[in-house]
Amino acid sequence: MAASSVISPSTFLCKSSSSKKDLGISSFPKSSQISIHRCQKKSISRKIVSVMAPQKDRSPGTTGSVKTGMTMTEKILARASEKSLVVPGDNIWVNVDVLMTHDVCGPGAFGIFKREFGEKAKVWDPEKIVVIPDHYIFTADKRANRNVDIMREHCREQNIKYFYDITDLGNFKANPDYKGVCHVALAQEGHCRPGEVLLGTDSHTCTAGAFGQFATGIGNTDAGFVLGTGKILLKVPPTMRFILDGEMPSYLQAKDLILQIIGEISVAGATYKTMEFSGTTIESLSMEERMTLCNMVVEAGGKNGVIPPDATTTNYVENRTSVPFEPVYSDGNASFVADYRFDVSKLEPVVAKPHSPDNRALARECKDVKIDRVYIGSCTGGKTEDFMAAAKLFHAAGRKVKVPTFLVPATQKVWMDVYALPVPGSGGKTCAQIFEEAGCDTPASPSCGACLGGPADTYARLNEPQVCVSTTNRNFPGRMGHKEGQIYLASPYTAAASALTGHVADPREFLQ
Amino acid sequence: MASSLPTLPQALPSSLTKTSSSLATFKSPFLRFNGSTSFIPCSISLTSRGTSSTTIIPRAAAAESDSNEALANTTFHGLCYVLKDNIDTDQIIPAGAACTFPSNQQERDEIAAHALSGLPDFHKQRFVEPGENRSKYSIIIGGENFGCGSSREHAPVCLGAAGAKAIVAESYARIFFRNSVATGEVFPLESEVRVCEECKTGDTVTIELSDSGGLLTNHTTGKTYKLKSIGDAGPVIDAGGIFSYARMMGMIPSLA
Numbered sequence: 001m002a003a004s005s006v007i008s009p010s011t012f013l014c015k016s017s018s019s020k021k022d023l024g025i026s027s028f029p030k031s032s033q034i035s036i037h038r039c040q041k042k043s044i045s046r047k048i049v050s051v052m053a054p055q056k057d058r059s060p061g062t063t064g065s066v067k068t069g070m071t072m073t074e075k076i077l078a079r080a081s082e083k084s085l086v087v088p089g090d091n092i093w094v095n096v097d098v099l100m101t102h103d104v105c106g107p108g109a110f111g112i113f114k115r116e117f118g119e120k121a122k123v124w125d126p127e128k129i130v131v132i133p134d135h136y137i138f139t140a141d142k143r144a145n146r147n148v149d150i151m152r153e154h155c156r157e158q159n160i161k162y163f164y165d166i167t168d169l170g171n172f173k174a175n176p177d178y179k180g181v182c183h184v185a186l187a188q189e190g191h192c193r194p195g196e197v198l199l200g201t202d203s204h205t206c207t208a209g210a211f212g213q214f215a216t217g218i219g220n221t222d223a224g225f226v227l228g229t230g231k232i233l234l235k236v237p238p239t240m241r242f243i244l245d246g247e248m249p250s251y252l253q254a255k256d257l258i259l260q261i262i263g264e265i266s267v268a269g270a271t272y273k274t275m276e277f278s279g280t281t282i283e284s285l286s287m288e289e290r291m292t293l294c295n296m297v298v299e300a301g302g303k304n305g306v307i308p309p310d311a312t313t314t315n316y317v318e319n320r321t322s323v324p325f326e327p328v329y330s331d332g333n334a335s336f337v338a339d340y341r342f343d344v345s346k347l348e349p350v351v352a353k354p355h356s357p358d359n360r361a362l363a364r365e366c367k368d369v370k371i372d373r374v375y376i377g378s379c380t381g382g383k384t385e386d387f388m389a390a391a392k393l394f395h396a397a398g399r400k401v402k403v404p405t406f407l408v409p410a411t412q413k414v415w416m417d418v419y420a421l422p423v424p425g426s427g428g429k430t431c432a433q434i435f436e437e438a439g440c441d442t443p444a445s446p447s448c449g450a451c452l453g454g455p456a457d458t459y460a461r462l463n464e465p466q467v468c469v470s471t472t473n474r475n476f477p478g479r480m481g482h483k484e485g486q487i488y489l490a491s492p493y494t495a496a497a498s499a500l501t502g503h504v505a506d507p508r509e510f511l512q
Numbered sequence: 513m514a515s516s517l518p519t520l521p522q523a524l525p526s527s528l529t530k531t532s533s534s535l536a537t538f539k540s541p542f543l544r545f546n547g548s549t550s551f552i553p554c555s556i557s558l559t560s561r562g563t564s565s566t567t568i569i570p571r572a573a574a575a576e577s578d579s580n581e582a583l584a585n586t587t588f589h590g591l592c593y594v595l596k597d598n599i600d601t602d603q604i605i606p607a608g609a610a611c612t613f614p615s616n617q618q619e620r621d622e623i624a625a626h627a628l629s630g631l632p633d634f635h636k637q638r639f640v641e642p643g644e645n646r647s648k649y650s651i652i653i654g655g656e657n658f659g660c661g662s663s664r665e666h667a668p669v670c671l672g673a674a675g676a677k678a679i680v681a682e683s684y685a686r687i688f689f690r691n692s693v694a695t696g697e698v699f700p701l702e703s704e705v706r707v708c709e710e711c712k713t714g715d716t717v718t719i720e721l722s723d724s725g726g727l728l729t730n731h732t733t734g735k736t737y738k739l740k741s742i743g744d745a746g747p748v749i750d751a752g753g754i755f756s757y758a759r760m761m762g763m764i765p766s767l768a
Binding site: 020082093104105108116117141143144147161201202206219220221222225228229231233267268272298301303326356416452453454455456474476478479481483484504 | 588598601602603606607608610611630631632633656657660661662663664665683685686687690691695754756758763764
């Protein structure tokens with residue numbers, strides 16, 4: 001298990017497939033993603049700074065007593081498929097612990113379920129399905145409203161235990177069951193547990209990997225199959241390891257870390273693979289920050305993201321559910337298909353420029369980009385801590401925003417926190433008070449909102465070709481509405497700083 | 513050629529390819545998408561349980577006798593529409609248009625009208641002309657990471673509903689690939705070279721599939737390109753999709 005460490009002047013470490021020969025490493029990480037050079041139109045640093053040689057599994061000796069190590073993901077899938085050992089590439093039937101769906105994909109998934117299993121068929125387990133309307137909720141679009149009604153019918157008929165319904169669209173607070181953004185609600189309601197398999201009809205289901213479980217997005221047809229059988233056919237993914245060490249600077253957030261990584265490996269850098277995050281920095285992150293990190297794994301093409309559970313995880317989970325769980329951890333001799341190391345203390349706030357999540361740039365290098373608006377919300381950047389961070393920066397600055405600043409709390413709970421929790425260092429003010437003093441828009445009804453554009457009447461939708469700094473997850477053309485809209489993905493700190501200057505701004509202007 | 517049962521090995525793509533070549537020509541009911549077949553995801557191979565192996569023989573035999581039909585069904589011909597890298601699902605079907613779900617033909621036609629309408633305006637040639645709901649292009653050619661973004665099946669569905677039969681891309685995002693096969697809407701094929709740089713929208717192309725892979729011929733330029741074998745997805749597509757496959761394996765009961 002040789003690890004060759006070569007110190008370099010570069011602030012972080014990166015891998016390049018072309019330097020294979022230079023290193024003299026006989027077997028280089030298999031994921032030599034030549035696509036990096038295609039997907040990214042700019043050249044990336046080719047310095048190899050430190051690469052850990054992939055650890056090979058040792059084939060069993062004649063005594064048969066040598067154990068093959070497995071990564072966390074392999075262990076979770078092995079257990080879920082009732083096997084003692086799986087290796088990347090294996091196709092296995094996996095038992096599903098939780099299936100989540102929402103208003104956009106739920107009707108389709110249930111439709112397929114009925115078509116295949118019969119009109120009178122029953123779901124495999126009405127307590128393992130969680131239906132969370134969140135995408136197109138606060139709209140007059142009849143089709144969107146219809147979707148929620150259809151889900152209500154299905155849930156009633158199937159006796160689905162967890163259906164976070166909404167009937168009064170005019171006042172979200174009048175709906176006691178309604179939660180909001182599915183990935184945040186899953187965590188807040190205690191549906192995320194270490195070691196389990198969670199599937200969802202949404203690409204950002206990978207968010208739940210923050211809890212040390214296997215969580216990934218699937219389509220309606222796969223979901224229809226799971227509804228009937230509680231199983232899914234999966235291919236075991238190889239794992240790329242990302243070790244983040246060093247003290248997190250006060251102006252940096254998990255969003256900066258994941259944008260850094262995606263900028264490094266490109267939007268297809270982790271296709272079909274697991275992204276496993278560990279290291280001292282990861283250990284210092286809160287659950288919400290870990291969720292932000294895993295949330296954008298799909299933007300690198302990743303199949304799932306995973307973080308080893310620890311006390312932070314168990315504290316969060318045990319406060320929200322009494323369902324027992326059993327965490328797993330990667331073996332010391334597990335095989336990883338790639339290894340990346342980052343010294344977080346040297347990183348700087350970054351943004352993803354239009355029109356790709358891997359179009360990374362330092363925030364401070366974009367300060368001449370004039371912006372038209374700021375959006376703070378979504379599963380990626382609309383959680384309680386995201387708003388606390390923005391409020392903290394606004395308070396430190398003591399100024400008003402220069403552009404319309406839209407705030408969309410992810411869930412009812414987040415909305416309530418924004419109005420109730422005091423922001424540290426502000427003398428007891430709540431986020432809502434600070435936002436009002438800074439001239440932001442009033443926090444809106446919790447949902448996915450304008451992250452994905454949505455029906456024409458969606459709050460904060462980009463209906464003009466404007467420039468928006470956003471805490472959301474994708475910035476492909478048209479993502480938030482208008483095809484010529486320009487979206488800069490950023491952390492809540494960076495978004496808040498940008499709102500104050502009217503340009504893309506580095507949060508250090510206000511936070512040092 | 514039903515003599516050799518596909519020996520359902522424990523999954524290596526290469527061995528699986530060899531195995532499937534012992535079957536009759538790649539027969540896929542794929543294009544005859546009827547309501548009861550759905551197809552499954554990428555990169556899946558049969559495990560070595562071999563429980564319902566006997567049921568595979570009739571299918572292979574059927575393929576043999578229908579070989580002409582099978583061949584006819586594994587050829588695509590038409591005009592191609594060329595795109596580059598990272599075409600994400602919001603460009604394929606803008607999220608606002610994804611409120612529909614194709615439970616009926618009318619909604620399929622609606623979603624078809626929006627196929628690839630999210631592409632930026634510099635794509636002068638639209639995939640579907642305004643006011644219409646069918647495309648004159650039956651083959652889409654793409655670059656890397658086709659279909660990245662959302663897990664919404666509306667993406668492959670709208671392309672199929674608009675009349676696209678197959679996509680030839682350098683690589684796919686995993687959920688889109690999985691959904692394409694699962695829905696049976698478009699056949700996701702992989703090229704070995706960067707075909708998107710050598711073809712132009714409006715070129716006439718033919719795709720011929722065989723068990724060992726496929727061939728893309730651009731009649732306008734006269735060039736041909738090898739396509740990668742469908743590999744692991746092959747046997748499951750052959751079984752008729754995840755539901756049929758699971759029934760075949762005895763995992764779920766047959767429909768009454």
